[in-house]
Amino acid sequence: MLKIAHLSKSFDSIKAVDDISLEVKEGEIFGLLGPNGAGKTTTISMIASLLRPDTGKIYIDSLDIETDLKKIKKMMGVVPQEMAFYEELSAKENLIFWGKLQGVVRKTLEERIRFYLEKTGLLGRENDPLKKYSGGMKRRINLIIGLIHQPKLLLLDEPTIGIDVQTRLNIYEIIKEASSQGTTILYTTHNLQEAEELCHRIGIMDQGKILAEGTLTELIKIVGEKDIALISGNFSAETGRKILSSLKETTVISLEDGKIILSLDASKKIPLLLQDFFREGISIDDVSIKQPNLESVFLKLTGKELRE
Amino acid sequence: MKNLLLLARKDFIRKWRNPIVIIGFTLIPIVFAFIFGLIFGPSQEKTLPRISVLAVDEDQSFFSEFFLSSFKQGELNKIIDLKKVDKEQGLKLMNKGKASALLIIPQKFGEKIWEGQPVEISLLKNPSEQFLPQIVEEICDISSLLFSSLFSVFSDELGTIKKFIDEGNFPDRQISSLSVQIKRRIESISKYVFPPIISLKQKTIKEEEEESPLSVQAYILPAIAVMFLLFICNVVFEDILREKKMGTLLRMTVSPLKISDFIWSKTLISAIIGILCTLILIALGRIIFSIHWGNPVLLFFIVICLNFMIAGFISFLYTFIRTEQQAGAVLSSVFIVMSLLGGSMVPAESFPPFILNISKLTLNYWGIQAFRKATTDAPFREIFPILLGMILAGIFFSTVGSYFLNKSLKKGLLK
Numbered sequence: 108m109l110k111i112a113h114l115s116k117s118f119d120s121i122k123a124v125d126d127i128s129l130e131v132k133e134g135e136i137f138g139l140l141g142p143n144g145a146g147k148t149t150t151i152s153m154i155a156s157l158l159r160p161d162t163g164k165i166y167i168d169s170l171d172i173e174t175d176l177k178k179i180k181k182m183m184g185v186v187p188q189e190m191a192f193y194e195e196l197s198a199k200e201n202l203i204f205w206g207k208l209q210g211v212v213r214k215t216l217e218e219r220i221r222f223y224l225e226k227t228g229l230l231g232r233e234n235d236p237l238k239k240y241s242g243g244m245k246r247r248i249n250l251i252i253g254l255i256h257q258p259k260l261l262l263l264d265e266p267t268i269g270i271d272v273q274t275r276l277n278i279y280e281i282i283k284e285a286s287s288q289g290t291t292i293l294y295t296t297h298n299l300q301e302a303e304e305l306c307h308r309i310g311i312m313d314q315g316k317i318l319a320e321g322t323l324t325e326l327i328k329i330v331g332e333k334d335i336a337l338i339s340g341n342f343s344a345e346t347g348r349k350i351l352s353s354l355k356e357t358t359v360i361s362l363e364d365g366k367i368i369l370s371l372d373a374s375k376k377i378p379l380l381l382q383d384f385f386r387e388g389i390s391i392d393d394v395s396i397k398q399p400n401l402e403s404v405f406l407k408l409t410g411k412e413l414r415e
Numbered sequence: 416m417k418n419l420l421l422l423a424r425k426d427f428i429r430k431w432r433n434p435i436v437i438i439g440f441t442l443i444p445i446v447f448a449f450i451f452g453l454i455f456g457p458s459q460e461k462t463l464p465r466i467s468v469l470a471v472d473e474d475q476s477f478f479s480e481f482f483l484s485s486f487k488q489g490e491l492n493k494i495i496d497l498k499k500v501d502k503e504q505g506l507k508l509m510n511k512g513k514a515s516a517l518l519i520i521p522q523k524f525g526e527k528i529w530e531g532q533p534v535e536i537s538l539l540k541n542p543s544e545q546f547l548p549q550i551v552e553e554i555c556d557i558s559s560l561l562f563s564s565l566f567s568v569f570s571d572e573l574g575t576i577k578k579f580i581d582e583g584n585f586p587d588r589q590i591s592s593l594s595v596q597i598k599r600r601i602e603s604i605s606k607y608v609f610p611p612i613i614s615l616k617q618k619t620i621k622e623e624e625e626e627s628p629l630s631v632q633a634y635i636l637p638a639i640a641v642m643f644l645l646f647i648c649n650v651v652f653e654d655i656l657r658e659k660k661m662g663t664l665l666r667m668t669v670s671p672l673k674i675s676d677f678i679w680s681k682t683l684i685s686a687i688i689g690i691l692c693t694l695i696l697i698a699l700g701r702i703i704f705s706i707h708w709g710n711p712v713l714l715f716f717i718v719i720c721l722n723f724m725i726a727g728f729i730s731f732l733y734t735f736i737r738t739e740q741q742a743g744a745v746l747s748s749v750f751i752v753m754s755l756l757g758g759s760m761v762p763a764e765s766f767p768p769f770i771l772n773i774s775k776l777t778l779n780y781w782g783i784q785a786f787r788k789a790t791t792d793a794p795f796r797e798i799f800p801i802l803l804g805m806i807l808a809g810i811f812f813s814t815v816g817s818y819f820l821n822k823s824l825k826k827g828l829l830k
Contacts, residue, residue, distance in 0.1 A: 155668075155669045156668075157665060157668060177671065180670060183669060184669075185665075187665055187666065188662075189662030190661070191662030191665065192661075192663065193429055193663065196428065200425075200428070204425050207421055208672055209670055209671065210671065236432070252666070262669075
């Protein structure tokens with residue numbers, strides 16, 4: 108459904124997206140996971156035809172975005188980070204407006220509005236102006252606007268920022284349902300839990316590159332059976348390197364003053380490692396061990412933690 | 416077209432539900448017209464204040480009394496407040512600025528008149544007053560002239576009377592002969608004097624406020640209205656930047672909608688809201704200030720053309736604007752300068768020729784001219800060129816504005 112080949116985009120000297128390629132199948136939820144500034148929004152903006160790529164190609168339903176944009180626009184929906192609607196208008200008026208703009212006929216529109224409002228628990232509030240809605244309710248309307256014309260491809264740019272758990276689960280439910288009905292979804296997030304829970308496949312993105320992609324299981328295989336350990340204390344990078352040199356079957360992911368990230372069998376290797384540190388008279392502040400999961404994958408691939 | 420109307424309808428509902436700014440901008444011209452009307456309009460009291468005149472009669476004769484009594488005759492008595500004083504008191508009061516003029520009738524005034532010799536009277540004017548002493552001077556001139564004429568006509572009879580008085584002898588026969596002579600003299604001059612060839616008919620001109628097409632408000636309201644229409648139309652166009660910020664424009668860009676439809680919808684709704692506000696102003700002008708607006712059909716065309724021109728012009732201006740801050744600072748300055756040059760604040764007719772030529776390059780000038788011609792019931796052939804100019808300017812500005820705004824929006828959608 109969505110195919111991206113060697114896509115790049117620079118802003119002056121900053122390379123926002125650096126030669127990325129990926130493929131998303133019909134009905135699949137693909138999560139682009141990465142910290143702020145990773146290039147997720149730039150990628151989604153190029154797919155939405157808001158930005159012209161410097162190099163590379165984008166195909167949606169086998170149509171080239173450069174030559175068939177008019178057709179592509181009809182099959183695409185977008186949910187931006189901003190609350191992109193009119194607060195003076197009611198939920199119903201907003202949905203009618205955006206639906207008509209997408210060419211949905213009035214009768215179908217009325218049915219869909221009712222369906223989605225019911226699904227999101229907003230039925231009964233449809234005539235209230237949106238300025239009277241809570242943040243979570245507004246997020247739900249923002250999502251419905253993107254879905255009202257039942258697009259083949261839905262681009263969601265961090266649609267769950269700053270909302271409560273209940274609303275988040277409600278949004279997940281709607282997205283999953285849309286996916287089960289055949290809508291392909293490209294979902295950007297920097298929330299690991301969200302990506303794990305929602306996405307069929309995940310692409311880990313940092314500094315404009317996709318570092319790895321696959322299902323959660325496939326990604327965890329990258330780390331293997333090993334744990335990820337994060338050790339922090341009062342030591343220099345030089346001392347850390349000296350101590351680690353004697354340790355076998357351990358991969359150094361990141362090493363800097365006061366902080367080491369390692370891939371290892373934690374139960375066996377950590378006690379040995381700590382002994383070496385204490386022998387050198389170095390105090391250790393914290394040791395955290397992560398079982399193989401998306402977070403450990405992210406840590407291994409990027410050398411940094413992903414925080415909300 | 417369908418999308419254009421859909422967008423325009425959406426914007427109209429939004430403005431309808433949040434009308435405070437537009438209502439404010441619509442009512443300001445009414446408030447301005449009201450205040451300017453109070454300042455520059457005709458006042459209720461139109462009579463002159465009474466002129467205080469001090470008189471020093473050093474002669475105390477029949478003739479001096481006769482001369483002074485001329486100031487108390489008929490209408491003059493209503494405007495002149497004559498007060499007799501001695502010379503010292505009179506000068507003191509004049510020094511204090513308590514009177515407009517001091518009239519001094521010298522000694523032997525009457526005696527010299529009897530003898531047919533020239534006499535002089537003195538008039539001291541209060542230098543701190545501009546017009547009132549001038550009026551007193553004019554009255555003195557006229558009274559002196561009348562006095563001189565009277566003594567010239569009756570010089571023989573007066574000579575005879577003086578002879579009787581000097582001798583202290585009043586013979587009956589000569590008295591009756593003198594009476595007949597005076598009667599004949601009066602009869603002979605009567606045919607030249609009565610009825611007077613020139614008569615002064617007094618009439619107080621009451622300003623017909625209800626019908627006058629050029630009342631102060633009829634002059635001011637359209638001028639200020641044109642200025643505030645710029646601000647009203649701008650309120651709609653500011654939405655372009657707001658929609659960019661809100662993400663709704665981005666969402667529209669991803670939809671099948673053309674950006675040019677979005678821009679034209681702003682021009683359309685801006686013109687429609689401008690038209691409605693102008694019609695409200697016209698109605699309020701009629702109700703509150705009884706302004707005569709001329710032919711309603713013609714007026715309606717003026718309103719449409721003017722607002723189309725303004726909306727187009729603002730869309731053109733927005734091709735240079737990138738942020739809301741720029742819109743606030745730059746456009747307000749442009750509107751104020753244009754209004755000043757265009758005659759919204761000061762009548763363009765009072766400008767020197769060079770500035771007047773610049774004034775003709777502003778929207779305000781042509782808008783005001785169109786309204787002025789309508790309020791003075793100018794023929795259609797005089798208004799038509801202005802309407803045509805407005806339409807052409809509107810087409811030019813909105814087309815160029817739409818083209819460049821389309822380009823700049825597409826370019827700058829991603830923050």
